[in-house]
Amino acid sequence: MKKVLIITYYWPPAGGPGVQRWLKFVKYLPDFDIQPIVYVPENPTYPIVDEGLLEEIPEKAIILKRKITEPYQLASVFSKKNTKGISSGIIPNRKKQTFLQKALLWVRGNIFIPDARFLWVDPSVKFLKKYIRENGIDTIITSGPPHSLHLIGLKLKEELSVQWFADFRDPWTTIGYHSALKLSSYAEKRHRYLEKKVLTSADAVIVTSKTTKEEFQAITSKPIEVITNGYDIEKVEKHPLDEKFTLAHIGSFLSDRNPKIVWESLQELISENKQFAGSFQLKLIGKVSQEVLDSITAHHLEAHCVNLGYVSHKEAIEHQRKSQVLLLVEIDSAETKSIIPGKVFEYMVSERPIIAIGPKDSDFAEIITATNTGAFFTYTDKEKLKEVLLSYFESYLKKDLKVYAVGLQQYSRKNLTAKLAGFIAHS
Template identity: 25%
Template sequence: MRRVLFLAYDFPPIASPAAQRARHFVRYLPVHGWQPVVVTPRAGASWAYDPAGLADLPAELELCRTPTAEPGRALRRLRSDTGTARADGDGDPSPLGRRLREWLLVPDSQAGWIPFAATRALKQARTVEVVLTTSPGSAHLAGALASRATRTPWVADFQDPWSTPAFQQWQGRWRPWIDKRLERAVVCRADRLVATTEWLAEHLASVGARQPPAVVANGYEPAEQPQASGSDEHFTLLHAGSFYGPRSPEPLLAAVAAALEAEPAMRACVRVRLLGLQDARNTARLAGSIRRLGLEQVVEQAGQVPRREALTAMRAAAVLTLVADPLEGGRGLIPLKLYEYLAAGRPLLALTPPDGEAGRLAQAAGGTVVHPSNVAAAASAVRRLYRGWQAGESGGHAPAELVERYRWDKLTAKLAHILDDTAARRRP
C-alpha cells in the first residue's frame, strides 16, 4: 500500500469542520490503496473537542502528534489581563490585538506549529509517495518545506481562501502584501491543488496554479446518520454551528421576530435552538438582540453538544437553518453543516445570497433561500414553513442523487484519484 504524509492541524478529538474533513479522508483513503501518515499537534487551540471522533479511526493509522507553540493563546491571555480587548480568539479589531496579530501570527494563528510540523514532516517525507496538506496556511507552509527538501510531490487542499480582502478584516497594512505572496508561493509550488468549492478553485487558478484545481467538496457520513426521529411538539428552527467574528444569528432572529409580530399566535409553538459555541462579541450582542426582539422565551442557546446529539437534533427539527457569513468571500464557501442538513432530510431555510455557492446548493436541494438582509422575505418564509409544519407536511427531501454525491466515501475516492495521478508524476 502506498503512503501519503498528511499534515492536518485540525484532527480529532478537535470537533471543527476541518477536523471532520481530515478524519473521513483518513478513514477512507486505505480503501483506495493509500495509507495515511498523519502529522498533527498534540493539543491545538480549539473551541470544541469531541473524543468520539477518535473511535472510528483505522487501527493501523500512523498518527504523529507533535508539540506546538500557540501565540494566539498568549495573545488572548494578554488581552484578558490588560482589559483592552475581548478574549474571543483571532477576530480582534482592537489596536493591541491587530498589531500583535499582524506581527506574530503569520500566516495565521497556527504559525507556532510550523517548525514542529516541518521537522516531523521532513523525517517522514522520504518514506511516502505524496505529501498532502490541508488548511490552514501554516500546514501548507510546513508541507512545502518538506516537499521541497525531499522532492516529494505535494497536494495542497484549500478549505478557505488565504489572501482575499474579506478574510483579512483585522490585519494591518503590510499583511495583505505578505499573505498574497505566501499564498502565491504555495499555489505555484504545489503539484496539485484541491478546493472545497468551484469559487475557491477559480480563485486559486487566478493566483497561478500549475493546472486547474480539483474540487473535492465537504460532505456527510451515512453511517453517522441517526434513525428517523419524530419532531418535538414545537416548531423548532435549528442552527447547528458556531458563531464567531462577523458571523451572527441576528438575521435569523430578526426574521423570527418579524414573523411573530405578523402572526402572534405562532409564539406558543415557535422555538429557535442554537447549537454551538460563540465568541465573546457574539455572546454579548446576541443577549442584547434577544432582549430587544422580545425572544427570551423563544431562543434556546444549547452551546456545544456531542456530534451524535447534534445529528439527532437535526433529524428532529422542524426546519434546519443556515446563516451566511456576511463577508464578501463568504458567498464562495459552503459550510459543512449544509451537507449534513441535506442528509438529515428536513426542510431548509438558508439565509444566504441566492447566487452564492451555498445558496445554489440549497436551492438545488429544494430549500428556501433568502438573502440575509431581506428580513421581510425571511419572515414570510418562516410563516410559510410554519403553516406547512402545522399541516403535517414533511418536506425537506433533497434529490437522492444530489445527496449521494456528497458521501465522504465518494469524495475520498476523488481525492485518492488525485493522489494516484500526482504520484505517477513524481519529480525526478
Template identity: 30%
Template sequence: MERHESEPLLIISYDWPPMVAGVRRWVKFAHYLPEFDYRPLVVCARPTRFGAHDEEPLHGEVSGVSALMTSSYDPYHAAQQFSRLMGRRGKSAVGASVGADDVEAVSGFRSFARRAARQCLNFCLFPDDRVGWVGPATRAAAKLIERHHIRKIVTTSYPHSAHLVGLRLKRKFPDLYWLADFRDGWVQNPYFRNAPTPLHRYLHRRLEAKVVIKADAVVTVCEPIARHLSAVACNSKPVHVISNGYDSRDYASPVGAPFDKLTLVYTGTLFMQRSPDEFFRALSDVVRTVNRVEDRLQVIFMSKFLPEHYESVHRYGLDNIVRVEPMGSHRAALELQRRADGLLAIEGRAAGAEIMLTQKIFEYMAARRPVLAIAPEGALADAVRASGCGVVVAPEDYEGLCEALRLLLAADGSFPFELNEAYIAQFDRQFLTRRLARLLDMNDLYDYRKEK
C-alpha cells in the same frame, strides 16, 4: 498504479481530534483512504483547551490513524502553558453560557479586547497566528518521511501556515508529491480584509501564489475558490474541486423522538458576517403577528454564542423562543439536525462571501430536513438550490426572510422542497475519497514534474 500493500500518505493538519474546528474533512478522508490502498499518517499540533473538543473523536474514526502531535509556539499553546504555570486550568472555548444579565457589563469590553488582540496578532504573526507551528511540524514530518519512505504528502488549510510546512518539505525532498488542500479561501476569505497593512496583503498574495505554483496538485472545496487559485497559477495547472460532504453511515441509526414544539435548528459557529441578528429581528416581527406562536415554536442554536448574540435575543424579546446549547459532539449535532422540523444556515454579505460553503449544508442535505438559508449569491446559495433542500433568502431581503418564516410556521415546518437525490449522492464521503485517491494515484492528474 497498482499497489500490493498500502502506501503511506502523510497528512499535515494543525487541528485533529479531539479538536473540532476544521477536522471533519480529513478525518473522513483518513477513515476511507485505506479502502483505496493508502495508509494515512498525521502530523498535527497538540490540542489545547482553548477550542471546542469532541471527546467521542468523531465516532472513534481516527482510532486507527497514527497521529503525531507536536508542540507549537503559537498564542494558544503559550496561553495554556501560562495558565498551567499560574496554577489555573485553561478553560475550553465551549465554556459556560453568558446570561442576559451579564451582557451589558461585559460585552463592550470583551468585544474591544477581542478586536485589539486580533489586530495585534494579525500585525505580528504572518501568515496567521499558528505560524509558530511550522518549525516543529516540519521537523516531525521530515523524520516520518525518512522513516516510512513517504512519497506523498497533503497539507490542508486553514491555517495557511500548514502550507508553509509543505513548501519547506518540498524544498528538502524535491521528489515528494505534494497535494495542497484549501478548505477555505486565502486572499478571497472575508477575514483577508483585516490584513493590517498593504504590505501584509501583498505578502499574502505572494505566498498564496507560491503555494499554488509549487504544489504538485491543488484541491479546494468549491468552484469560486478553484477559479481564483487557477488564475493565481496563470491557468498553468487545473485546480480540482473535491467538496465537503456527509457520511451516510452517520445516518443509519433511527431518528430520535421529535420535539414537542415546531423546532428550527442551527448547528455550528457564528462569526463576523455570520451573525443571527437579522434573523432574530425578522423572527421577532413574525412572532408578533402570529397567534400564540411562543407556545409552539422554539429555535435551537448549538453554537458558541457571544455576548452580542445574547444581547440580540434579549433586545428582540425572544428569550422564550431561542434556546442555546453549547457546541457538543459531532454525533450530537447530527442527531439534533435530524430531529428538527427545519434547519437554518446563515452567511452574511461581505467581501468574499461567495466562496463560503459551510460544511454543515451537506449534513443538512443528508438530514433531509427543509433548510432556510440566509445567504448572498454564491457557493452556498447554489448548493441549496441545486439540491432542492430548501429556500434561499438574500441577507438584505428582510421581507423575504419574514415571508419564509411565516411559510415555515404556516406549514408546521415544511417548506415546499423536493430533494435532488442524484445531486446529493455525489457528496457522500466514500465517493469523495475515491476521487481524492484518483488524484493521489495521478490517474486524472497531469504530471507537472515532467515539465520542470
C-alpha cells in the same frame, strides 16, 4: 498500498467542522488502496473539544504527533476568553472591541504570519524529512487553515522530491475575517506573497468551492480540483420531531453572521400570528457571539430562545434530525460567496428543510437549490423569507413538513474520497 502523509492541525479531540474533512477522508482512503499517515500536533490549543470524535479515528490510520509551541498558549495568560474566541474565529464587533481585543487582533495579523502556528513549521520539516526518507513516502497533503501548515509542505517540496497537494478548506487572503486583522501594508504583502508561493509551488491544489477555484486560477496555473465537504452515514438514535416549531442554528454563530433579517421576520410573525407565537422556538447550538445574543434580545425573541451551547457532534446530528427547520447563515460579503459551510451537507441529509441566508450568488445557494433541500435568501429578501417561514409553519401544523431531496449521493464522504484518490493517482 500507496502511502500518503497528511499534515493537519485539527484532529480529534478537536471539535467543530475543521476536523471532519480529513477525519472522514482518512476513514475511507484505505478502501482505495491508500495508507493514510496523519501528522498532527501533540499539544494543540483547540477552542472546541469533542472527546467523542476520538472513537472515529480509523484503526488503519498511522498517527504521528509532535509538540507545538503556540503563542496562544502565552496570550491566554492575559485573556483566556478573548484568545479562545479569536482562535476559533469569533471576531468581536469592530465598534465594540476593547483595547486588549484590538491588540490581540493586531498581533494575530501582523506578528503571527500567516497564523499563530508558524512556530511549528521548522521543527516539523526537520522531523518529517527524516520520516519521509525512512518510510518511502512520495506524496504529502497539507490542509489549511491554519495556513502555516502549507509552509511545511512548501519546505518539504523544496528539499525533497515529493508530490505535494495543498488543500484549502477555506481561502487565505479573501477569507471573511482577514480584513479584521488590522494588517500593516508589510503584513498584507507578506500574506499575499506566501499565498502565491504556496499556490505556485504545490503540484496541485484542492479547494472546497468553485469560487475559490476561480480566485486561485488568477494566481496559479497549477491544477485545481474542487472537492467539497460532505456527509457521512451517522449511527445516531432516532428521536421524534420537536413538538414546538423549532428553528435550529447548529455551529458557531459569529458576529458578522448576525442575520437581522431573520430576527425581524420572526418578531413580525410572532406579533402578527398568535398561533405562531405559541408554537415557535429558536434553538442555538454551538458557540454564539454576544452580538447575536444582543440582537435576539433587541427583537424580543429571548422568551422563545433556547441556547444550548456547544454539544458533541453526535448530539448536534440528533438536533439536526429532530428540529423542524434548520438555519444556515453566511456573512453578507463578496468575500464569502465561496464559503460552503461544512454543516450544509449534514443539514441536507437530515430530511429537515433549510432556511439559508447569505450573499447573492453564494456557492452553497446553488447546492441547496439543486438538491431541493431548502430555500435560499439574500439579506434583503425579508418578505420572501417571511412567506417561506409561514408556509413551513402551516406544513408543520398539518404534520406534513418535510423535504424531498435529490442528488445527495455525490456528497457522501466515501464518494468524495474516491474523487480525492483519483486526483492523487492522476496528478
